[in-house]
Amino acid sequence: MSTASTGIKLQAAGVALGGRVILHPLTLDLSERRIGVLGRNGSGKTTLLRLIAGLIAPEQGIVRVEGFDPFVDRTAALAALGILFQNPDHQILFPTVEEELAFGLVQSGLPQSQALARAHAALAAEGRAHWAKVPVSTLSQGQRHYLCLLAVILMEPRTILLDEPLAGLDLPTQLRLARRFEVLPQRLITIAHDPTSLKGVDRVLWLEAGQIVADGPPDEIIPAFTAEMARIGARDADADLAD
Amino acid sequence: MLTLILPTDTALHRLPAGAKLAVLAGFGIAIGATSHLLLLAMAFALVWAAYLPLGFAEVARLPRRLWPLWPFVVVIGGWHLLRGTPEVGLAAILRMLAVFAAATLLLLTTRFDQLLAVFTTIMRPFSPLGLPVARIALALAMTVRFVPVLAARAEDLAFAWRARSPRKPRHRLLTPLALAALDEADHAAEALRARSASV
Numbered sequence: 001m002s003t004a005s006t007g008i009k010l011q012a013a014g015v016a017l018g019g020r021v022i023l024h025p026l027t028l029d030l031s032e033r034r035i036g037v038l039g040r041n042g043s044g045k046t047t048l049l050r051l052i053a054g055l056i057a058p059e060q061g062i063v064r065v066e067g068f069d070p071f072v073d074r075t076a077a078l079a080a081l082g083i084l085f086q087n088p089d090h091q092i093l094f095p096t097v098e099e100e101l102a103f104g105l106v107q108s109g110l111p112q113s114q115a116l117a118r119a120h121a122a123l124a125a126e127g128r129a130h131w132a133k134v135p136v137s138t139l140s141q142g143q144r145h146y147l148c149l150l151a152v153i154l155m156e157p158r159t160i161l162l163d164e165p166l167a168g169l170d171l172p173t174q175l176r177l178a179r180r181f182e183v184l185p186q187r188l189i190t191i192a193h194d195p196t197s198l199k200g201v202d203r204v205l206w207l208e209a210g211q212i213v214a215d216g217p218p219d220e221i222i223p224a225f226t227a228e229m230a231r232i233g234a235r236d237a238d239a240d241l242a243d
Numbered sequence: 244m245l246t247l248i249l250p251t252d253t254a255l256h257r258l259p260a261g262a263k264l265a266v267l268a269g270f271g272i273a274i275g276a277t278s279h280l281l282l283l284a285m286a287f288a289l290v291w292a293a294y295l296p297l298g299f300a301e302v303a304r305l306p307r308r309l310w311p312l313w314p315f316v317v318v319i320g321g322w323h324l325l326r327g328t329p330e331v332g333l334a335a336i337l338r339m340l341a342v343f344a345a346a347t348l349l350l351l352t353t354r355f356d357q358l359l360a361v362f363t364t365i366m367r368p369f370s371p372l373g374l375p376v377a378r379i380a381l382a383l384a385m386t387v388r389f390v391p392v393l394a395a396r397a398e399d400l401a402f403a404w405r406a407r408s409p410r411k412p413r414h415r416l417l418t419p420l421a422l423a424a425l426d427e428a429d430h431a432a433e434a435l436r437a438r439s440a441s442v
Binding site for chain 1: 437
């Protein structure tokens with residue numbers, strides 16, 4: 001674990017909320033550049049992402065990102081990891097675009113004026129300079145997603161965690177965002193319930209009821225996942241209650 | 244009141260926020276110093292005229308913007324009529340309308356972050372005394388962000404109610420709205436943690 005501490009490692013890390021097990025103890029070593037996590041609603045995907053991001057602590061076991069504990073060492077975690085929430089409205093904290101973009105930079109120690117300058121430069125580089133002063137409430141859903149992504153990219157983390165980044169967006173917006181993800185130099189860990197949004201990943205984890213049921217290259221995992229989903233869908237899907 | 248800002252760009256928008264706040268403060272002190280009805284009426288007319296750069300539509304809209312003040316007009320006016328001092332009451336009402344019109348004009352032409360910058364500058368001397376200026380500024384900015392968010396949640400809840408009930412929701416939506424506010428607070432706390440080590 002002390003050598004090559006660039007990846008993300010979980011050692012028997014599990015999460016329980018209110019006495020219910022959400023994630024069974026997982027042992028994982030994530031070092032690929034593009035990783036997908038597939039699973040149905042409620043399979044524990046988002047909890048896994050929050051665990052890696054250090055937003056929650058494991059009930060048991062160990063989580064290490066580049067060798068440190070992301071829950072304890074928040075300063076290191078912010079430099080290493082960015083996370084894009086599934087719902088941009090849960091992520092946006094400020095009334096205008098430029099304030100939202102500048103916030104993370106100010107938190108990492110930049111003076112407000114420099115942070116704003118960086119935010120403006122980033123918007124200009126994306127052809128969105130005219131967004132700077134706009135109230136976030138006037139942006140469309142897709143535009144808010146884009147804003148959240150920009151806010152994460154600005155902090156230059158080495159890994160970006162994406163929680164259903166394309167769900168609920170119209171097709172042109174999906175294509176536009178997917179293209180933006182593709183050229184990101186960062187390691188991306190993408191959560192999805194729809195395998196088509198995991199094009200081009202190096203490795204797929206299939207999560208079911210808080211456990212990894214399969215882990216491997218996409219051309220092996222995705223067909224198996226799709227077939228299983230079709231099989232469940234043909235029966236009375238979604239009737240069982242979590243215990 | 245928090246997000247009145249008109250999206251159009253006028254000469255008034257381009258004035259520095261600090262200058263506008265100083266003028267507003269000076270104006271408030273000045274009309275507090277006189278009880279001369281004609282002077283007060285002229286002051287109100289002056290503020291109304293200051294709406295001209297925003298266009299005639301905004302000039303015409305001012306009475307509607309001031310309309311929510313009517314209960315105060317009734318109470319103040321009624322009280323002074325009963326006491327037999329109608330001039331004092333009229334002066335108080337004119338002062339109130341003039342100051343509200345001036346403050347509304349400021350909010351219509353000044354972005355919130357500019358007001359916040361003025362606030363931070365003015366409060367900076369107090370920060371060595373232990374006043375958490377940056378945190379207060381953060382809280383104020385987040386308030387501006389979440390007031391419309393909660394308003395939208397309230398509207399969604401009302402729609403969800405109306406979709407299934409012919410009756411008006413009234414107080415029955417207060418509990419879910421309070422829970423929604425707590426839910427928003429949870430998400431905001433998580434978003435803060437995701438991007439800040441210190442908050």
